Amino acid sequence: MSKQDKLDNYNPSGVGLDNGHIFGLPFEFEDAEIIILPVPWELTTSFGGGTSQGPQAILNASPQLDLYHLDYPDAWKQGIYMLDISKEILQLNNRWQAKANELILLQEKGKTVQDLKAELQQINEVCDEMRKWVFEQCTTLMNRGKKVVLLGGDHSTPLGYIQALAQKHESFGILQIDAHADLRVAYEGFAYSHASVMYNALASEAVSALVQVGIRDICQEEVDYIKSDSRVRSYFDGRIKQRLYEGITLKEQWQSVISDLPEKVYVSFDIDGLDPKLCPNTGTPVPGGLEFQEATELLRMLKESGKQIIGCDLNEVGNNDWDANVGARMLYQLCCII
Numbered sequence: 001m002s003k004q005d006k007l008d009n010y011n012p013s014g015v016g017l018d019n020g021h022i023f024g025l026p027f028e029f030e031d032a033e034i035i036i037l038p039v040p041w042e043l044t045t046s047f048g049g050g051t052s053q054g055p056q057a058i059l060n061a062s063p064q065l066d067l068y069h070l071d072y073p074d075a076w077k078q079g080i081y082m083l084d085i086s087k088e089i090l091q092l093n094n095r096w097q098a099k100a101n102e103l104i105l106l107q108e109k110g111k112t113v114q115d116l117k118a119e120l121q122q123i124n125e126v127c128d129e130m131r132k133w134v135f136e137q138c139t140t141l142m143n144r145g146k147k148v149v150l151l152g153g154d155h156s157t158p159l160g161y162i163q164a165l166a167q168k169h170e171s172f173g174i175l176q177i178d179a180h181a182d183l184r185v186a187y188e189g190f191a192y193s194h195a196s197v198m199y200n201a202l203a204s205e206a207v208s209a210l211v212q213v214g215i216r217d218i219c220q221e222e223v224d225y226i227k228s229d230s231r232v233r234s235y236f237d238g239r240i241k242q243r244l245y246e247g248i249t250l251k252e253q254w255q256s257v258i259s260d261l262p263e264k265v266y267v268s269f270d271i272d273g274l275d276p277k278l279c280p281n282t283g284t285p286v287p288g289g290l291e292f293q294e295a296t297e298l299l300r301m302l303k304e305s306g307k308q309i310i311g312c313d314l315n316e317v318g319n320n321d322w323d324a325n326v327g328a329r330m331l332y333q334l335c336c337i338i
């Protein structure tokens with residue numbers, strides 16, 4: 001069946017089809033402009049597990065969504081297709097998970113990074129394999145003219161994608177929605193920690209700005225980093241709320257966020273940027289955060305601003321029906337704006 005036939009025959013308002021495809025859509029790889037790349041990975045997750053199962057949970061939850069979207073009624077017609085969840089990556093994660101957890105526990109009991117140097121190095125090499133795999137997958141997909149939405153896994157997963165974009169684009173900014181700044185240097189000795197992803201991304205000179213929204217759990221090292229790198233601008237959750245209480249509207253604040261971004265933007269969406277009632281089983285939930293509509297309004301205004309959204313990711317979605325339901329809806333929002 002041609003893509004046109006699929007478009008003609010598909011009823012987006014019909015019963016969600018359980019056809020094994022994301023959102024129950026009829027498309028195959030060839031028909032789709034948007035490819036979702038799942039990365040089932042959570043090797044350096046320090047508290048609470050399950051985000052490596054996030055892509056499967058989202059895939060299972062996705063057919064129940066209504067595809068009609070007030071702002072983007074025809075978005076699904078671009079064709080959206082999710083690649084198979086890589087067994088190799090999942091197996092690599094599962095093979096090393098116990099070792100990584102053991103290293104975290106040993107540090108909690110007083111061992112230092114120096115004591116565990118050789119074993120940490122092993123984990124860093126495994127994480128680097130995943131990073132390279134993501135880099136190659138994203139490069140190949142982009143070279144075939146596809147728009148890529150990466151679906152984690154923990155927040156370490158998009159680094160290879162950001163690096164692939166840095167090869168393709170001279171300069172772009174990152175909009176990061178997150179409870180955490182993720183600016184630690186090798187957190188717990190893990191060079192590719194979920195808590196270091198933006199520090200690592202900023203090593204690419206192509207990344208000209210990092211605008212963070214919803215941050216509310218941060219350490220001194222990260223505050224110092226934010227002050228030292230003029231590319232970084234952080235909209236802390238507490239400050240957003242204070243300004244709201246003072247009568248500064250969210251619209252004005254989101255306009256400010258968008259004006260801090262350059263013409264080309266990558267969106268990195270850590271689900272824990274939302275209120276944890278929307279993502280109770282994420283890796284590291286923190287009270288406070290954005291309502292679902294506050295986040296989607298920011299994405300809508302970004303799209304409306306005319307800036308070019310060159311890529312995006314959604315990560316840290318927990319393995320639970322409710323988390324997956326919210327995650328699937330946010331994933332669809334990202335597919336609508338890319």
Ligand SMILES: [Mn+2]
Nearest residue numbers: 155178182270
């Ligand atoms: Mn994060």
